Amino acid sequence: MRDVARAADVSLSTVWMVVNEKPGVSRKTAERVRQVIGELDYVVKSGGRRASEPVRTIGFMIEESSIPAISDVFYGDIIRGIQAEADELGYQLALSVFKREAHSVAGDRLSPLKQISGLVIANDGDIRPAAIMELVSPTLPIVLIESHISDAKLSCVLGDNFYAGYEITNHVLDLGHRRVAVLRGPTKYSSLVDRLRGCLAALAERKLSVPEAWLPEPIRGHPLKGYMQMREILAGSDDNPPTAVIAISDKTALGAMEAIREFGLRIPEDISIASIDNTRESAFSRPPLTTVQIPKFEIGVLALRKLHDIIEGRNTLPYKSVVYSELVLRESTRRIDSYK
Numbered sequence: 589m590r591d592v593a594r595a596a597d598v599s600l601s602t603v604w605m606v607v608n609e610k611p612g613v614s615r616k617t618a619e620r621v622r623q624v625i626g627e628l629d630y631v632v633k634s635g636g637r638r639a640s641e642p643v644r645t646i647g648f649m650i651e652e653s654s655i656p657a658i659s660d661v662f663y664g665d666i667i668r669g670i671q672a673e674a675d676e677l678g679y680q681l682a683l684s685v686f687k688r689e690a691h692s693v694a695g696d697r698l699s700p701l702k703q704i705s706g707l708v709i710a711n712d713g714d715i716r717p718a719a720i721m722e723l724v725s726p727t728l729p730i731v732l733i734e735s736h737i738s739d740a741k742l743s744c745v746l747g748d749n750f751y752a753g754y755e756i757t758n759h760v761l762d763l764g765h766r767r768v769a770v771l772r773g774p775t776k777y778s779s780l781v782d783r784l785r786g787c788l789a790a791l792a793e794r795k796l797s798v799p800e801a802w803l804p805e806p807i808r809g810h811p812l813k814g815y816m817q818m819r820e821i822l823a824g825s826d827d828n829p830p831t832a833v834i835a836i837s838d839k840t841a842l843g844a845m846e847a848i849r850e851f852g853l854r855i856p857e858d859i860s861i862a863s864i865d866n867t868r869e870s871a872f873s874r875p876p877l878t879t880v881q882i883p884k885f886e887i888g889v890l891a892l893r894k895l896h897d898i899i900e901g902r903n904t905l906p907y908k909s910v911v912y913s914e915l916v917l918r919e920s921t922r923r924i925d926s927y928k
Contacts (some may be wrong), residue, residue, distance in 0.1 A: 589630070596624040601665060601885035604672045614641040617836055646674055647707040649684040651714040652671055663710060666733060667886020670708060676869075677896050678904070679705070686715050687842065700756055704728075706895040713776050719868055729898035731891045734779045741906040743777035743898070745891040749779045752864045752913040753786025756880050759915060761794060761864055764924040765832035769802035770921055771817045783836050806840075814843030822851045831924055835863035838870045840877055844921075845873060860921040864913075875919035883911050 598621060603614050606621040613621075628755075648670060651664065674681050682704060707728060710722060712735040721740060723730060732744035760768060770787050773780030778792045791797060805819045806813040814835055823831055833848075835841035841863035845855060853859055855875060863870070866881035890909055897903040 590927065591628055592621065592624050592630050595628060596621045599885065600889070601668060601672075602669065608672075608675075610910070619757070627723060632847035634903050636699045643678065643680050643898075644705040645682050645703065646670075646679045646867070646892065647682050647684050647704040649686055649707060649709045651711060651757050652685050652687045663884075664883035665925045666710060666888040668811070669885040669890075670892045671888075672885075673889045673896075677892070679892075679923045681894075686719070694873065705723065706730070706899050708733060708891050708895060711733065712778050713774070719783070729895055731895045733887060733891050734777075736908060743906045743908070745887050745894065745909045747779065747884075747887060748910050749782035749864075749882075750786040750789075752880040752882060753783035753834075753836075753916055755786075755913065755914050756864055756878075757790035759878070759917075760832045760834060760860065760921065761790065761796070763832075763860065763921060766796060767800060767828075767830045768796070769821050769833045771814055771833060771835040771840050772803060772806065773813075773840065774806055774808070780836050787834055787836075799903040801825075812843050814840030814849045816843075818844035818847035819850075822847065822853075825918065829859060831858075832860040832921070837867040838863050838867045838877060841877055841920075842869060842873055845877075856920055856922040860919050860924075866916050870916075871918070873920070878918045878921040879916050881914040881916050883913075888913055 589603050589607070590600060593600045596603070596617075600870060602613055602617065603621055604610075606618050607625075638643075640839040648667070653737075660726065674764060676798070684707075687833055707730050709730065710733040712873065713736070717737045720732070720737065720742075724740070724742070728802055730742055732742055733744055734749075736742070736744045736746065768791070772784050775781055788798070801823055801824050804817045807816050810816055818842070821833075833841075833844060835844055846862060848855055848859055848861070855861055856865070860878075862878040863884065864880045866879045870879050890911065894903075894909070894919070
């Protein structure tokens with residue numbers, strides 16, 4: 589499948605969607621992928637098990653507040669990657685939702701987990717390290733996604749979040765911007781904290797800092813955090829707003845763009861904005877959003893592959909795998925000739 593993606597010059601997720609006849613791929617692209625499949629004589633695997641063997645189940649645990657993200661934004665692509673590799677290896681996927689009010693997974697919540705071959709835990713957030721450690725046992729292989737526990741040797745697959753924050757900030761600074769605001773995310777997500785650290789490191793290298801008023805805390809529990817943060821910045825900036833804004837995620841940036849327009853400002857003529865994720869929505873925003881690509885589908889594939897190796901007794905040494913990010917230049921940022 590990766591050979592097909594390279595030859596057709598498309599992403600791995602695009603090949604998977606064509607092979608599985610999923611919507612979301614243009615006719616022209618789908619025809620090119622099918623042509624390459626024919627040229628390379630690629631045959632879809634029927635699964636990594638014999639017909640006589642029972643179907644094994646992999647658990648996928650996600651926090652309750654991330655459920656809306658499954659159908660769009662970040663985790664939809666990660667889940668598609670997990671599902672694609674599960675299909676290849678002959679597993680079925682079972683969803684387990686960790687509720688916000690829960691502090692552990694003790695008691696009857698553990699019973700369904702006894703019937704699975706392994707567990708992927710996506711994100712941290714409400715799924716605290718203590719809750720994860722309750723699940724750790726020699727009989728339940730676990731792989732974390734976009735989460736890691738510093739004092740526990742659990743295998744995990746992460747996007748290069750620190751460098752993503754560092755890279756997008758340097759891009760904005762290279763365009764000449766010095767009056768930069770940063771829209772941070774909730775501190776319960778280690779991936780978002782790492783992105784913020786990357787942003788601040790890039791600024792510090794150039795002896796720059798962000799005024800406290802331009803680094804607002806997200807409003808807890810509010811669904812439009814980026815929108816509210818941007819309104820707070822603009823309302824307090826009088827006639828001298830920042831020339832650029834770095835959002836910690838595409839979702840945050842899209843909300844901020846709406847607030848910028850409400851204040852009668854233009855993007856990027858008055859304010860440039862950039863972010864991290866490269867979700868589908870970012871390519872169709874007004875204007876299209878400059879962002880950093882986190883290879884979400886591939887993260888899901890790698891996590892499931894590592895879990896399979898542990899289940900099979902191969903490559904059981906725990907490791908932290910970091911997947912490279914890539915800057916995606918679009919129309920929401922521009923160079924300014926003089927520092928404001």
